[in-house]
Amino acid sequence: MSGKVTNMIIAIANDLDVNIKLLLGIIIPIFVVIITSVLFKSGIFLNSGFIANSSSSTSGPVFIVAGPSNSGKTSFLTRLREPNNTKFQTVTTQEYSVLRNYRNANNLTKKKVCNIIDFPGHIRLRYQLLNYFKNTLKNKSNIRGVVFFMDSTVNAEQMVYTAECLLDILNITEKNGIDVLVACNKSDLFASRPSLKIKEQLEKNLKEIINRKKKSVGEKNSTFDNTDDGNDNNGIGNSLEVIMEQLGSDPKFDRLESEIVFKNGSVVNKNIDDWLEWMDEKL
Ligand SMILES: Nc1nc2c(ncn2[C@@H]2O[C@H](COP(=O)(O)OP(=O)(O)OP(=O)(O)O)[C@@H](O)[C@H]2O)c(=O)[nH]1
Ligand SMILES: [Mg+2]
Structure with a gap:
């Protein structure tokens, strides 16, 4: 039972x-x-940097904010998000973040909005920018420009590093017809140099960098080298030959087909109107 x-x-x-x-x-x-x-x-995936392909997730015009670490990129986005903020982030950005639907309040004629993406400047995290370019440039890109941030007070050694970073960015922007603004930040500081002088110095540095790279045949020549497979898909390979050729043996930015302009400013002093104006022009 x-x-x-x-x-x-x-x-x-x-x-x-x-x-x-x-x-x-x-x-x-x-x-x-x-x-x-x-x-x-x-948009949680995109904001966390989980997905690098934002061409579909970030609809509308996009500006890329890139450049060496500590140049003030995240501070710039913080300034745009909260215009009256007085404290700026001093922590190295680990993952890129998006400021969505930004509208320049000073621009009364154009009412367009854009998305601004802040990428980490640290060399080990630079692959995030490369992946973003790779994914977005496959389709019709909505990138309207790159704002390359740099610290206008940097010493000679840091200036060489800045020139190397810029060369890597120009290698992509030039092949894809993307204009570049070099935002020479921290003009509030005594040691700040005028944008024209910075432009000349970077050209000198590029001359040395290009000569050095030409000599080291067979070496990987991009600081983006920790993830790239070397294929030049979408004009984003490691090869810097084309951009080096275009800049010439005595490099001049004015030889490039895409626009590259230099403008001083200061996030801390709210002196950012020239940069915003440039962005408005590209919208
Ligand atoms: N004096 C001065 N300091 C600034 C200015 N803009 C940013 N800073 C300072 O520069 C430091 C670095 O700023 P961040 O915005 O974190 O730099 P970042 O470019 O985002 O750096 P990564 O995230 O590492 O790529 C912070 O201490 C800021 O307060 C400026 O216009 N003037
Ligand atoms: Mg940052």
């Missing part, structure tokens, strides 16, 4: 087990689909 009861209980339990498995098999996929679509709509 007790054996029969036990068998009955086991049979019911098995039945229940099958039904629960069936139910879970239906519910779990539906749940996953709902959660994923909610996360995509909220």
Whole structure:
């Protein structure tokens, strides 16, 4: 008798087990689909740098904010987000972040909005920018310009590093017809140099860099080298030959087909109008 009861209980339990498995098999996929679509709509993947392909996620015009670490990129976005903010981030950015639907309040004629993406400047994190370019330039790009941030007070050694970073960016922008603004930040500081002098100095540095790179045949020549596979897909390969050729043996920015302009400014002093004006022109 007790054996029969036990068998009955086991049979019911098995039945229940099958039904629960069936139910879970239906519910779990539906749940996953709902959660994923909610996360995509909220842009959480993009904001966290989870997805580098923002051509679909970031609809509308895009400006890239790039350049060496500590130049003031994140401070610039903070200034745009909160115009009256007086404290600026001093932590190295780890993942890129997007300022969505930004509208320049000073621009009364154009009412267009844009998305501004702040990429980390640290060399080990620079692959994020490369991946972004790779993914967005595959399709019709909505990148309206690159704002290359640099610290206008840097010493000679840091200036060489800045020139190397700029060369890597120009290697991509020039092939893809993207204009560049070099935002010479921190003009509030005593040691700040005028943009014209910076431009001349960078050209001198580029001359040395290009000569050095030409000599080291076979070496990987881009600071983007930690992820790139060397293929020049979408004009984003490691080869700097074309850009070096275009700049010439005595490099001059004015030889480039895409626009490259230099403008001083200061995020701290709210002296950013020239940069915003340039961005407005590109919208
Ligand atoms: N004096 C002065 N300091 C500034 C200015 N803009 C930014 N800074 C300071 O520069 C430092 C670096 O600023 P961030 O905005 O974090 O630099 P970043 O370019 O985002 O650096 P990464 O995230 O490492 O790429 C901070 O201490 C800022 O307060 C400026 O216009 N003038
Ligand atoms: Mg930053």
